[in-house]
Structures are given as structure tokens and as C-alpha cells.
Amino acid sequence: MRGAGDAILVAIRLSGSSVGPPLYPSALIDDGDGGWREVLRLDALVAVEDDEVHIFRTEQAPTEELQGRTFRFQQWWTPHAFYVAADTDRSWENVRSPDPQNHVHCVLDQTTIEAGEGDGTAWRSGNDWVCSSCYQRYIVEDRLGIRETPPTTP
Numbered sequence: 001m002r003g004a005g006d007a008i009l010v011a012i013r014l015s016g017s018s019v020g021p022p023l024y025p026s027a028l029i030d031d032g033d034g035g036w037r038e039v040l041r042l043d044a045l046v047a048v049e050d051d052e053v054h055i056f057r058t059e060q061a062p063t064e065e066l067q068g069r070t071f072r073f074q075q076w077w078t079p080h081a082f083y084v085a086a087d088t089d090r091s092w093e094n095v096r097s098p099d100p101q102n103h104v105h106c107v108l109d110q111t112t113i114e115a116g117e118g119d120g121t122a123w124r125s126g127n128d129w130v131c132s133s134c135y136q137r138y139i140v141e142d143r144l145g146i147r148e149t150p151p152t153t154p
């Protein structure tokens with residue numbers, strides 16, 4: 001593990017299971033006796049060395065010693081979610097959240113989007129809905145570094 005500005009780079013050997021893209025965002029999970037626990041959030045894949053060792057970037061400093069330990073690798077996004085966040089050709093519209101009986105889910109974090117939640121608005125592109133916090137984090141700020149150009153926000 002080594003520092004690079006604000007980001008921390010961590011080398012992880014992915015083995016024993018078949019994982020497909022997208023490999024981030026993801027997390028290391030400890031499946032303990034009391035249920036699962038997120039040990040470290042992984043924000044981006046930076047490099048792959050010798051097929052198995054993956055270098056990830058994280059903004060979250062680990063709170064415990066991780067060296068040499070084994071964790072479950074949890075992918076958070078479907079290929080569609082990654083495509084939605086990375087696609088800079090999309091136009092996004094800030095719209096009023098639907099009534100609860102017609103609620104939708106954020107394609108990025110599955111948050112329920114409905115009137116009465118948050119500021120009452122969300123972002124929509126075609127059939128894909130994104131909640132305001134995901135829109136800020138992944139579309140505007142591009143925290144994963146997967147968009148080449150930021151959107152023009154009205």
C-alpha cells in the first residue's frame with residue numbers, strides 16, 4: 001500500500017473466483033460471524049500486474065491491518081450501471097421524483113427515488129434514473145475517473 005496524493009493505492013490479488021467487469025466501484029468484505037462488513041472501499045482500478053494482482057485506488061484510509069489477509073471481493077455495479085455513469089454522450093434532466101406508488105431506483109446505488117425523499121428531484125436519462133447524491137459524485141465530480149468530459153449542468 002502506498003500513498004499518491006490524497007489517494008491510496010492498494011494491491012489486491014484477485015483469485016479463486018470468476019470476476020468480470022466492472023471491477024470498480026467495489027469493496028473488500030469481511031464475512032465475519034456477525035454478518036458481513038465492508039473493510040475497504042475500492043474506487044478505481046489503476047493497473048493489473050501479472051494477471052492476478054490488481055492495483056486499486058481508494059480515498060478511504062484502511063482502519064486496520066489488511067496485509068496478507070483474505071477478503072471477499074464485492075463488485076457494486078452492474079455493467080449497465082458502469083456504462084450509464086461513463087457515457088458522456090447522455091443528456092441528463094433534473095426532474096421531480098415520482099410519487100411513491102411509482103417509485104424508481106437509482107441505477108448506481110439502488111436508492112429508492114420517490115417524492116418526499118431528499119430535495120424531491122432526481123436525474124433522468126431515458127429510462128435510467130440516478131439519485132442526486134450519485135449524480136453529484138459519479139457524473140459531476142467523476143469520482144471514479146471514468147468520464148472524459150464533465151457534463152454541462154444547466
Ligand SMILES: [Zn+2]
Pocket residue numbers: 106107108109110111130131132133134135
Ligand atoms: Zn444513487
